[in-house]
Amino acid sequence: xxxxxxxxxxxxxxxxxxxxxxxxxxxxxxxxxxxxxxxxxxxxxxxxxxxxxxxxxxxxxxxxxxxxxxxxxxxxxxxxxxxxxxxxxxxxxxxxxxxxxxxxxxxxxxxxxxxxxxxxxxxxxxxxxxxxxxxxxxxxxxxxxxxxxxxxxxxxxxxxxxxxxxxxxxxxxxxxxxxxxxxxxxxxxxxxxxxxxxxxxxxxxxxxxxxxxxxxxxxxxxxxxxxxxxxxxxxxxxxxxxxxxxxxxxxxxxxxxxxxxxxxxxxxxxxxxxxxxxxxxxxxxxxxxxxxxxxxxxxxxxxxxxxxxxxxxxxxxxxxxxxxxxxxxxxxxxxxxxxxxxxxxxxxxxxxxxxxxxxxxxxxxxxxxxxxxxxxxxxxxxxx
Amino acid sequence: xxxxxxxxxxxxxxxxxxxxxxxxxxxxxxxxxxxxxxxxxxxxxxxxxxxxxxxxxxxxxxxxxxxxxxxxxxxxxxxxxxxxxxxxxxxxxxxxxxxxxxxxxxxxxxxxxxxxxxxxxxxxxxxxxxxxxxxx
Numbered sequence: 001x002x003x004x005x006x007x008x009x010x011x012x013x014x015x016x017x018x019x020x021x022x023x024x025x026x027x028x029x030x031x032x033x034x035x036x037x038x039x040x041x042x043x044x045x046x047x048x049x050x051x052x053x054x055x056x057x058x059x060x061x062x063x064x065x066x067x068x069x070x071x072x073x074x075x076x077x078x079x080x081x082x083x084x085x086x087x088x089x090x091x092x093x094x095x096x097x098x099x100x101x102x103x104x105x106x107x108x109x110x111x112x113x114x115x116x117x118x119x120x121x122x123x124x125x126x127x128x129x130x131x132x133x134x135x136x137x138x139x140x141x142x143x144x145x146x147x148x149x150x151x152x153x154x155x156x157x158x159x160x161x162x163x164x165x166x167x168x169x170x171x172x173x174x175x176x177x178x179x180x181x182x183x184x185x186x187x188x189x190x191x192x193x194x195x196x197x198x199x200x201x202x203x204x205x206x207x208x209x210x211x212x213x214x215x216x217x218x219x220x221x222x223x224x225x226x227x228x229x230x231x232x233x234x235x236x237x238x239x240x241x242x243x244x245x246x247x248x249x250x251x252x253x254x255x256x257x258x259x260x261x262x263x264x265x266x267x268x269x270x271x272x273x274x275x276x277x278x279x280x281x282x283x284x285x286x287x288x289x290x291x292x293x294x295x296x297x298x299x300x301x302x303x304x305x306x307x308x309x310x311x312x313x314x315x316x317x318x319x320x321x322x323x324x325x326x327x328x329x330x331x332x333x334x335x336x337x338x339x340x341x342x343x344x345x346x347x348x349x350x351x352x353x354x355x356x357x358x359x360x361x362x363x364x365x366x367x368x369x370x371x372x373x374x375x376x377x378x379x380x381x382x383x384x
Numbered sequence: 385x386x387x388x389x390x391x392x393x394x395x396x397x398x399x400x401x402x403x404x405x406x407x408x409x410x411x412x413x414x415x416x417x418x419x420x421x422x423x424x425x426x427x428x429x430x431x432x433x434x435x436x437x438x439x440x441x442x443x444x445x446x447x448x449x450x451x452x453x454x455x456x457x458x459x460x461x462x463x464x465x466x467x468x469x470x471x472x473x474x475x476x477x478x479x480x481x482x483x484x485x486x487x488x489x490x491x492x493x494x495x496x497x498x499x500x501x502x503x504x505x506x507x508x509x510x511x512x513x514x515x516x517x518x519x520x
Contacts, residue, residue: 018510020456021476024420027458030510033503085422085446085453141454203485235454236478276481 005076005134005162009219009242009251011038012166013191016140017235019080022065031065038080040068053128055120061087061114062146067127068132077135079122079150083142084222085112098175101149103156105181107174108205114142115149126154134162140235141201144170148212151191152182166192168238169199172209179210187217190246196223196232196241202371203281220253221245259286270336274344276371284342284368291338295324299332306310318362325356342368393480395419395457398441401493402434403463403472404520409435410497414464419477421457422446427477431463436519441482455480467470470497471513473513495504 007015018034021027032041055066069076070197083244087110099109102119135154139147144167151165163186170193173179183191191213195202197220213219221241223232231237245251246347259267264287274280321339325332339361340350346367346376354360396419403410415437418426421444429436431437461473472495485491487507499514 017478018476020454020478021458021510023456024424024458025416026420026460026471026474027456027476029474030458030503030512033512034505034510082454165402235476240508 006164006248007136007138007166009192009194009245009248010239012136012138013168013194013235013242014237015078015080015138016143016166016168019063019065019138019143019240020082020235022058022063022082028056038069038072038073039324040070042151043099050102055121055125057118057151059114059117060084061110062118062143064118064121064123064146068129069265075131075133077125077129077132079125079135079137079147080155081118081137081139081143081146081150081251083114083139083146087142090280096131100333101152101174102151103181103185104176105178107149107178108145108172108209108236111142111145111149111173111268115146118146122150122153124180126158127354129158129161132161135165136164136166138166139170140168141170141233145173148182150175151186155185162190164190164192166194168194168235169196169201170211171201171204174209174213176210176214179212179214182209183213188213191216194218194219194221194238194242194251196221196237198223198231199233199283200372201233203285217252219248219251223250233375259283259284261290264290268334268341272344274341276345280345281372284338284345287338291321291334294334295320295327295331298327315362318358321361322356322358322367341363346371391456392445392488393421393455393457394441394484395421395425395444395477396439396481397483397485397491397510398439398461399461399491399493400438400519401434401461402436403431403495403497405433405465405497407496409433410463410465411435415439416462416469418460418462419457420459421455423493430516454478459485471503472497473515474501474511474514476510478509485511489517492517492519494518511519 021030035041042054053068056064062083063084065080067078070076097109098106099112101107101112109182134348137147137151137154147167148165148170151163154161155163165186185366193213207225223237267283268287321335325335332364335356339356343350343364350366386400396417399417408429411433413431414428415431416426416428418424418437419442429439429440430438455478457477459475459477462469462471477484483490485507493515495515498513501512501514504511504513
C-alpha cells in the first residue's frame, strides 16, 4: 500500500534510541552520521534552537527533535521525544494528579507539564509543515508518553495529516477517556505500542490509567528476566528486539485478552498470599477495574471528576471504595476481597471484620503503589 | 550485587591507542577525552615518543541512579596539534558496562588521522572514527 507509510521496527526504534543523544554536539554528529540521508539535520552544529526545518528542544523535563524527512522519507515529518531525569522524579511521585490534556482528556499531570513545556516549538514546527502527508511521533519510556500526547495533539489540530505513533516501553499516559479518544483520533492501526513482557514501566501508572490503543493490536515481545529485574526497559534491548523481529508482523499480537469476569471473581474470592509479580499486578489491575465497574454500576458515582481538586487519585480511589462499602453488603464484599488481595501483596493481613475506612484503604493503596514505584525506580539501576 | 554498586556506571572504558599522521607517530601531543552523562567531564594525557597513550576506565554515580532514566553517554577523544583540535573518536554509549564500546573487548586502537572518519555500528552503538581496532 503506497498510501500507508509506516516506519519499520528497526528504523523507528533507532530514532527512539538515538534521540537521547541530541544532548550535545558529539551526539548530534553521531545522529547526523546515522540519519543524515533520511532526516533534515543541517550541516552546521545545531545543538539547541532552530534552523530551517530542524527544532532541537531542550527543557528540564523533556527533550525533543522535530524535523523533516528527506530522500526516501520526503513528505514525512518526525517528532521524537525523550523524557529527562526531572520527569522521572515527577512520575514516580506518589501524589499523582490528573490534568485535562491539551486535547481535552484527563491525563497524568507530570506528562501534561512536560509536554506543555515543548508545545511552543511543536506548534511552530507543525504550522510550518508544507507538502507533508505523514507525521511520525516516536519515543521510548517517558518519551513514549510525550510522543503519544504529541500525536494526539497534532492529529486533533491537523485533521488532514496522517499521524503515526511508535512507542517503546511507554507508561500509561491517561485515564480511559484519553486512551479511547486518542485511539479514535489516530486509529488503532496507526499506533505501534511495543513493550517487553518483563518491562515494568508499561504497567504504570497503575489503576485507572489505560494504554492506547484500547483495541486492535499491540506489539508484545517476550523477554527473559534479566540478570537484574527490569533490565528489559532499556532502549538498547528494544532496539535489539526490533532488529531480531525485522517486521511488525512478527511481533504483532492480538491484544492479550482481558480476564473473564469469572476468572477475576474466582481470584478475588480465593484466599492465600499473593506474590508480588508482574502477573499478579496484572490480575490486581483487572480486579480493581472489575470492582470499580461494579461500584459505578451500582452507584453511578463518578470516580475522577473533571473538576480539579486537591485530592490525589489515590485519595479519590480510597474514598470511592470506602463509600461503596456503605452502599450494600454485596459491594462491600467485593471491595473487601480486593483490598485483601492488594494488602496481601504488600504483606498486610486483612482479617474478617477489619474496618475498611478511607484511611486503611488509602494505606494499602499507597503501600502497593510504593512497591510498584520502587520496582520502576529499580529499572534505573545499572547491571554491574 | 550491593545497592551501592548497582548505580555505578562506566562512563568511559580504559583506552590504549597509537596515533599517527601521514604514517608518522604523533609524539608528545595532548589528547583529551570527554564524556557527557549527567555533566560534561574530561581528562587528558600526552602521547609518548612513539605516539602511544593510555587512559584508565572512568566510573560515575548519579543521584538519579535509582530512576529508570536511560543511560546516554556521549564520548569523544581529540588530539591537539598546534592548539587545534582534531576529533578522532566519537561514540554513543548507552550501556553502563565497562568495555561496552567494543562489544566487551578493551578499547585498543590505531589511529591514522589523515583518514576520514566512518560510522561503525557493528558494536551495537554509533561510533564515528578513523581508528582501527588493535594496536600495531
